[in-house]
Amino acid sequence: MRVGIIGAGAAGLAAGYDLARAGNAVVIFEAAPFAGGQAATIEVGGGRLELGYHHLFTNDTAMIELMDELGIGGSLRWVPSTVGTYAGGKIYPFVTPMDLLRFSAMPFRDRVNLGLVTLRLQRHRDWKILEGVTAREWLESHASRASYRVWWEPMLRGKFGRFHDQVGMPWLWGKIQTRVKSRKGLFGREMLGYPVHSFDEIFTTLIAQVLKRGGAVRLSCPVKRVVVEDGRAVGVEIESGGVRTTERFDAILSTVPSFEFPKLVDLPEDYRKKLAAVHYLAAVVVILELKSPLTGTYWMNIADRSVPFLGVIEHTNLMPPDLYGGSHVVYLTNYLDRADPMFKMSQTELVDTYLPHLSKFNPKFERSWVKRVHYNAVSAAQPIIGPGYSQRIPSHQTPIDRLWLANTTQIYPEDRGTNYSVRMGREVARMIRAAGDTTAR
Ligand SMILES: Cc1cc2nc3c(=O)[nH]c(=O)nc-3n(C[C@H](O)[C@H](O)[C@H](O)COP(=O)(O)OP(=O)(O)OC[C@H]3O[C@@H](n4cnc5c(N)ncnc54)[C@H](O)[C@@H]3O)c2cc1C
Structure with missing residues (x-):
C-alpha cells in the first residue's frame, strides 16, 4: 500500500x-x-x-518500549524530580508526601483532607465511575473548601486556565495515577525520565x-x-x-x-x-537561558494570581546545564485560549510582562542574568476533555x-x-x- x-x-x-x-x-x-x-x-x-x-513518567511504557526497539533506550535518564508550589509569596517544596504536612499555606486539617482525597484517588481503579462529572464538581463534594481554593483549583487553572471548571474527572484521576506510579513506593521520590539527547x-x-x-x-x-x-x-x-x-x-x-x-x-x-x-487550549512558552539558576525546583506550580504565568519549569534542575553550554534553562508557561490577547503578544512584550516577577522566586534575580530568550506558541496544546467523553x-x-x-x-x-x-x-x-x-x- x-x-x-x-x-x-x-x-x-x-x-x-x-x-x-x-x-x-x-x-x-x-x-x-x-x-x-x-x-x-x-x-x-x-x-x-x-x-x-x-519529560516522561515511569508508566510511559509505549515511549520507553519504542526507544528500546529503536536501540536508543540507553539515552533515557531517570532523575528524582523536585516539585514545588508558589503560594502566598513563598515556595513550598513538594518532594516527599511529608512536605504536604508542612504546607502551611492552608490549615492543618485541610492538609490532612488533601492527603486523604489524593489517597482515595490513588486507590480508585475504575475511571468510568468518575466519567459523569467535572473535576471541579467531584472535588467540591470530596475536598475541603480551603484545599480546593489553595491546591486543587490552582492546579486545574495551571493546566486549563479559565476552562478549569470544565475538564472531566478522568483527567484528574489519570494525573494522580501517573504521578503515583512514577514514585518508588508511597513515600518515595517521584522519578522523571528524559532522553539525554532530547x-x-x-x-x-x-x-x-x-x-x-x-x-x-x-x-x-x-x-x-x-x-x-x-x-x-x-x-x-x-x-x-x-x-x-x-x-x-x-x-x-x-x-x-x-x-x-x-x-x-x-x-x-x-x-x-x-x-x-x-475545545483546545493554546500554550505560550518563554524560554530563558540564564547565567545562574533561578530556583532549586524542576517544576513549580504557581498558586498566586498576581503572577502572570502558570508555571516555572527549570529544565536544568532535571538535566545538567553543561548539556546547554552551561546555560540554566527556565520555561515560563501559560495555557490560554487562542483568542486571549496574551497568545498574540510578541516575545518582547511577554518578557517585559514576565521578568519583573522572577525576583519572587529568587530575590537575587537580575535582568542581566538573561543570556538569550526563545519563544514558542502552540495553538493545539491541550484539548479540554469534558465529562462523559467516552x-x-x-x-x-x-x-x-x-x-x-x-x-x-x-x-x-x-x-x-x-x-x-x-x-x-x-x-x-x-x-x-x-x-x-x-x-x-
Ligand atoms: C508546552 C507543552 C508541554 C508538554 N509537555 C509534555 C511532556 O512533558 N511530556 C509529554 O510526553 N508530552 C508533553 N506534551 C504533549 C506532547 O508534546 C504532545 O501530546 C505530542 O507531541 C503530540 O504529538 P502528535 O503527533 O499527536 O501531534 P503534534 O505534535 O501536534 O503533530 C501534528 C503535526 O502535524 C503538522 N501539521 C498540521 N497541519 C498540517 C498540514 N496541513 N500539513 C502537514 N502537516 C501539518 C504539525 O505541524 C505537527 O507537526 C507537551 C505539550 C506542550 C504544548
Missing part, C-alpha cells in the same frame, strides 16, 4: 515507522520546516532542547527508519486538501512554489488538530460536530473510506502526551494495515 501521513509529530512518525516496517510505501508531509510537532527542539548551547518542556533523537531515529525502508518525509510541505473520489480518500494536494499538485495514496492518516482537519476535507455533519465539540470520542476511521484520524483529542482517559501519541500512532497503523489487508483480498 502507498500511505500518506499528514504531520511528522510523535503520532505521525510512530505510525509511519510501523507502516514502513510492514512493507508499505510511506510519505509523511509536515507543514513546519522541522519534525517533532509539539515536542520539536531547537539548538541551545550546542545541545537540543524542546520548545516546550518535556526528544529529537527519537524523531530523528524514526525518520531514519522510514527513509531506510524507501519512505519519504517532506518538511515545509503543508497538505492543502485531501482528495476524495466516490466517498474514498485517494490522495493529498500539496502546494510548492504556488503550484498545487496531487499525490495519490491507498490510505491517508491525518494527525492534525480537530479544528484544522475539516479545512482539509468535507466531512459528514455528525463527525464534524464531534470534532468541533472539543460516548463522544471521534473514531480513528473517519466516515470517508481510507481516511484516518489520530490526534490528541482521541487519547482518553489519559491526558495527551508523547507516550500516548506514539501508542495511538502505532495502533492506527495496525488498523490501517488490517483494513488494507481486507481490501486487498
Whole structure:
C-alpha cells in the first residue's frame, strides 16, 4: 500500500515507522520546516532542547518500549524530580508526601483532607465511575473548601486556565495515577525520565527508519486538501512554489488538530460536530537561558494570581546545564485560549510582562542574568476533555473510506502526551494495515 501521513509529530512518525516496517510505501508531509510537532527542539548551547518542556513518567511504557526497539533506550535518564508550589509569596517544596504536612499555606486539617482525597484517588481503579462529572464538581463534594481554593483549583487553572471548571474527572484521576506510579513506593521520590539527547533523537531515529525502508518525509510541505473520489480518500494536494499538485495514496492518516482537519476535507455533519465539540487550549512558552539558576525546583506550580504565568519549569534542575553550554534553562508557561490577547503578544512584550516577577522566586534575580530568550506558541496544546467523553470520542476511521484520524483529542482517559501519541500512532497503523489487508483480498 502507498500511505500518506499528514504531520511528522510523535503520532505521525510512530505510525509511519510501523507502516514502513510492514512493507508499505510511506510519505509523511509536515507543514513546519522541522519534525517533532509539539515536542520539536531547537539548538541551545550546542545541545537540543524542546520548545516546550518535556519529560516522561515511569508508566510511559509505549515511549520507553519504542526507544528500546529503536536501540536508543540507553539515552533515557531517570532523575528524582523536585516539585514545588508558589503560594502566598513563598515556595513550598513538594518532594516527599511529608512536605504536604508542612504546607502551611492552608490549615492543618485541610492538609490532612488533601492527603486523604489524593489517597482515595490513588486507590480508585475504575475511571468510568468518575466519567459523569467535572473535576471541579467531584472535588467540591470530596475536598475541603480551603484545599480546593489553595491546591486543587490552582492546579486545574495551571493546566486549563479559565476552562478549569470544565475538564472531566478522568483527567484528574489519570494525573494522580501517573504521578503515583512514577514514585518508588508511597513515600518515595517521584522519578522523571528524559532522553539525554532530547526528544529529537527519537524523531530523528524514526525518520531514519522510514527513509531506510524507501519512505519519504517532506518538511515545509503543508497538505492543502485531501482528495476524495466516490466517498474514498485517494490522495493529498500539496502546494510548492504556488503550484498545487496531487499525490495519490491507498490510505491517508491525518494527525492534525480537530479544528484544522475539516479545512482539509468535507466531512459528514455528525463527525464534524464531534470534532468541533472539543475545545483546545493554546500554550505560550518563554524560554530563558540564564547565567545562574533561578530556583532549586524542576517544576513549580504557581498558586498566586498576581503572577502572570502558570508555571516555572527549570529544565536544568532535571538535566545538567553543561548539556546547554552551561546555560540554566527556565520555561515560563501559560495555557490560554487562542483568542486571549496574551497568545498574540510578541516575545518582547511577554518578557517585559514576565521578568519583573522572577525576583519572587529568587530575590537575587537580575535582568542581566538573561543570556538569550526563545519563544514558542502552540495553538493545539491541550484539548479540554469534558465529562462523559467516552460516548463522544471521534473514531480513528473517519466516515470517508481510507481516511484516518489520530490526534490528541482521541487519547482518553489519559491526558495527551508523547507516550500516548506514539501508542495511538502505532495502533492506527495496525488498523490501517488490517483494513488494507481486507481490501486487498
Ligand atoms: C508546552 C507543552 C508541554 C508538554 N509537555 C509534555 C511532556 O512533558 N511530556 C509529554 O510526553 N508530552 C508533553 N506534551 C504533549 C506532547 O508534546 C504532545 O501530546 C505530542 O507531541 C503530540 O504529538 P502528535 O503527533 O499527536 O501531534 P503534534 O505534535 O501536534 O503533530 C501534528 C503535526 O502535524 C503538522 N501539521 C498540521 N497541519 C498540517 C498540514 N496541513 N500539513 C502537514 N502537516 C501539518 C504539525 O505541524 C505537527 O507537526 C507537551 C505539550 C506542550 C504544548
